[in-house]
Amino acid sequence: MKLLTHNILTSKCLKGVTVGYPLGIVCHTQAKEVKVNEVEFNPEFISRMIQKVDWPALCKAAENLGHSDDLPPAVVDDYENNEEFLKKAHHFLMEIEVINGDLICPETGRKFPVTDGIPNMLANEDEV
């Protein structure tokens, strides 16, 4: 699961949850469970994607993974022409992957497991 995907997942589908966002991330043994996968850098695509990203949620996710040092705390002005910024955004959105861990509902603490990179967001019948 890329952080791009984490950026659009919520637990709002659970009964009683009002926002359910952003989901916390816990990895059991960080060294093994977070992977950095090199992905082709497409600055034009990243520029379009940045407009859709919830940046504070991305920062929080990076912080949860202990990777936040390098991530600017806010989207810079004129980011389309700032290659250094776009490369960082690309790295955090597209290259850092959570392999095994849990996503945690910020309101109920309900855990959604991530297994081999795939988040299981299925809710039980009595939860919806």
Added chain:
Amino acid sequence: MMDKIETPDLSHISSSDYENVYEPAEDSFLMLDALESEIPYIKAIKPTICLEIGSGSGIVLTGLAKCLGSGCAYLSVDINSHAARVTQRTATRNSVNLEVVNCDLVGPMLSRIQNEIDVLVFNPPYVPTDESEIDPKSPIALSWAGGLRGRKVMDRLFPLIPQIMSPNGIFYLLIVKENDEDDICKVMKSYKWHGSVIMERKAGREYLKVLKFKHVKM
């Protein structure tokens, strides 16, 4: 050349995988052919997010992603955890970057994809069946059993279309004759989405069609 969809390599999928995951068949290939015919149009709207619901083996979105390249994010969801894993393996096998989420329709992302989806692909469980054949314990039954008129699952998605699709978004839906194309188009029209058949084919007992829906601008 650039506008061709190459059929993805599926040689990594075993017959035991296909006990729990829908094996690509005529409907999957019709959807791939229909998308191939749409590539110039899809490129023209410059999609940022492509979503496939019920990706199964992953053949369709992997093919599309391979053709469109790195200018877009590819997201697939499937309610079947076996299918989610196989979709991921298909993407890896074909060197495609594709994200997979195991969930029911777009439930867990609904509030975060409001008017964000540029291309939506759905080959739903379309076979008309008794309600009892929609067995939540059988992943393979969930991949095809569509309940009354085969509409049970797709009818849950239709009301979400105006919420999740971007203003220039395109929604591709595979149906069979029994799903009642006219009625589907009527439902979608009530949401101001216009549908038309872009490809159809008879395959054995099934008469398959791919519908394309676009927002009607006022």
